[in-house]
Amino acid sequence: MARAAVLGRLTWRLAEVREVLPETPRVSSLELQVPDWPGHAAGQHLDVRLTAADGYQAQRSYSIASAPDGETVTITVERLEDGEVSPYLVGELRAGDQLELRGPIGGYFVWEVATGGPLLLVAGGSGVVPLMAMTRVLAAAPSGVKARLLYSSRSFEDVIFREELDRLAGLGKGLHVFHTLTRSQPAAWKGYARRLDREMMREVAWPADQRPLAYICGPTAFVESAAGLLVELGYEAARIKTERFGPTGG
Amino acid sequence: MDEAGMRLDGNAIGGLLQELFVREMTVAEGTCAHCGHVGAVGAVHVYMQAPGVVVRCPACEQVLMRIVRGRDRYYLDLTGIRCLEFSEPS
Amino acid sequence: MAFISRGFKGRRREGAPSGRIPPGQYLADGFPVLSAGPTPRTKLSDWTFSIVGEVDTPKRWTWEEFKQLPSQEVTVDIHCVTKWSKLDTLWRGVAIDTLLEGVESAAEYAAAFSDGGYTTNVPLEDLTGGKGWIAYEYDGQPLAPEHGGPARLLVPHLYFWKSAKWVRGLSLELEDKPGFWESNGYHLYGDPWREQRYWGD
Numbered sequence: 001m002a003r004a005a006v007l008g009r010l011t012w013r014l015a016e017v018r019e020v021l022p023e024t025p026r027v028s029s030l031e032l033q034v035p036d037w038p039g040h041a042a043g044q045h046l047d048v049r050l051t052a053a054d055g056y057q058a059q060r061s062y063s064i065a066s067a068p069d070g071e072t073v074t075i076t077v078e079r080l081e082d083g084e085v086s087p088y089l090v091g092e093l094r095a096g097d098q099l100e101l102r103g104p105i106g107g108y109f110v111w112e113v114a115t116g117g118p119l120l121l122v123a124g125g126s127g128v129v130p131l132m133a134m135t136r137v138l139a140a141a142p143s144g145v146k147a148r149l150l151y152s153s154r155s156f157e158d159v160i161f162r163e164e165l166d167r168l169a170g171l172g173k174g175l176h177v178f179h180t181l182t183r184s185q186p187a188a189w190k191g192y193a194r195r196l197d198r199e200m201m202r203e204v205a206w207p208a209d210q211r212p213l214a215y216i217c218g219p220t221a222f223v224e225s226a227a228g229l230l231v232e233l234g235y236e237a238a239r240i241k242t243e244r245f246g247p248t249g250g
Numbered sequence: 251m252d253e254a255g256m257r258l259d260g261n262a263i264g265g266l267l268q269e270l271f272v273r274e275m276t277v278a279e280g281t282c283a284h285c286g287h288v289g290a291v292g293a294v295h296v297y298m299q300a301p302g303v304v305v306r307c308p309a310c311e312q313v314l315m316r317i318v319r320g321r322d323r324y325y326l327d328l329t330g331i332r333c334l335e336f337s338e339p340s
Numbered sequence: 341m342a343f344i345s346r347g348f349k350g351r352r353r354e355g356a357p358s359g360r361i362p363p364g365q366y367l368a369d370g371f372p373v374l375s376a377g378p379t380p381r382t383k384l385s386d387w388t389f390s391i392v393g394e395v396d397t398p399k400r401w402t403w404e405e406f407k408q409l410p411s412q413e414v415t416v417d418i419h420c421v422t423k424w425s426k427l428d429t430l431w432r433g434v435a436i437d438t439l440l441e442g443v444e445s446a447a448e449y450a451a452a453f454s455d456g457g458y459t460t461n462v463p464l465e466d467l468t469g470g471k472g473w474i475a476y477e478y479d480g481q482p483l484a485p486e487h488g489g490p491a492r493l494l495v496p497h498l499y500f501w502k503s504a505k506w507v508r509g510l511s512l513e514l515e516d517k518p519g520f521w522e523s524n525g526y527h528l529y530g531d532p533w534r535e536q537r538y539w540g541d
Contacts, residue, residue, distance in 0.1 A: 007273045047265040050345040092347045105264040108276035108292025243261045256375045301421050304376040318525035320538040325525030
């Protein structure tokens with residue numbers, strides 16, 4: 001594993017918030033400057049720790065959205081309505097603040113160019129974040145790896161990174177993006193308009209005989225359903241990687 | 251919250267496992283002591299909304315690990331894993 | 341710990357009537373659901389509750405029989421070792437005293453066992469004398485599966501991990517046998533007022 005260090009103690013460090021970028025009504029990206037950041041691989045995450053004045057602490061994990069870029073690391077966070085940490089990160093935190101974090105963390109749910117493809121990325125809601133890091137790494141390197149992203153969102157306004165995905169898919173470099181909007185669709189919507197099901201997966205997924213690598217991320221029920229559909233389509237279990245997000249991440 | 255929402259996977263304890271083992275552990279392969287299933291630690295079932303972390307086999311749901319933290323101590327039970335395989339550092 | 345996150349307060353932890361919140365606890369919003377595994381889904385037609393172990397004759401009730409037993413409605417405060425407390429919670433259940441009527445045993449302890457494999461240990465004197473119930477209603481409604489339904493143990497004067505969800509029976513024991521959490525760092529007895537959370541407390 002090239003950039004993701006296998007050995008070593010994770011230490012808490014202070015990063016500076018460079019910018020808070022709203023992505024959708026509920027989601028913002030936090031661009032962080034992390035001194036001495038060792039680099040990371042697409043799919044890895046950070047642990048963020050908040051400390052109140054009375055010493056109370058809360059800790060959560062957030063996937064890294066950005067491709068490696070020196071000391072700049074971006075996480076993309078969805079504000080959960082009754083969350084404890086996410087309403088602080090998306091709502092209170094501002095440029096110039098410091099944020100305590102450790103990372104990069106992970107090794108199983110990681111994709112590097114050398115891992116190959118073809119790639120099937122299946123995202124449910126904010127589960128798109130680590131898959132976006134993979135997409136950005138793919139777009140930055142002329143690798144010949146082909147990728148399909150199947151991205152399920154509630155509505156058009158909830159699609160994170162929509163414009164960038166349109167642009168990357170339009171480059172003709174082997175990325176195709178398929179959207180499904182499960183609750184409401186704009187007029188003249190041409191994408192899918194229902195929850196992920198067998199028919200949709202069959203239409204979008206690479207044929208199993210191409211030995212694709214699949215990465216699925218999102219809420220547990222979504223991930224387990226999607227993984228089951230891929231197994232039914234003949235995907236090898238060892239080539240399906242999953243990352244479940246919980247509302248506990250709030 | 252539905253019950254499926256309570257279940258996460260080994261990725262969610264990547265940081266905690268690295269605290270304990272001082273290395274990345276989600277790619278390690280574990281053998282379930284109950285049913286013999288072998289799989290990546292990243293793919294185990296993890297229940298964290300509890301007095302401790304409970305790690306279960308994705309095949310048989312028996313307990314693989316329990317991790318409790320309290321008063322600056324860890325309490326770790328690995329008896330549900332018969333064997334843990336991971337690479338020697340190069 | 342020098343760094344403070346500007347403006348972070350954490351969940352609102354309102355002040356509580358003094359004397360009712362044990363040390364280190366705060367008042368919960370709602371009723372948090374904690375779980376160490378998948379929620380069991382035992383059909384009522386398959387459900388039984390048993391008293392086994394150090395008894396001459398084990399006792400067992402089906403769900404029908406259990407619901408015929410005299411029950412009590414109780415209002416109690418509950419305290420979870422993960423630091424939340426909830427005051428004035430309303431339950432309906434069968435008193436352990438009722439279940440142990442006529443049971444003769446030299447045992448001083450009970451080991452509660454549940455669907456899904458969870459166990460916990462409680463001294464018998466902490467279950468009897470009006471201190472413990474097998475509860476099947478919460479807040480006037482049948483106990484929901486995520487909160488331990490069809491029935492859970494209810495021992496409110498100890499940390500709530502002792503109030504085993506999905507309970508199926510008590511095994512009366514001569515020795516105090518550490519259960520699921522007690523064998524992995526949590527205190528054998530678990531008195532919230534003495535803050536007995538972990539081994540050595």
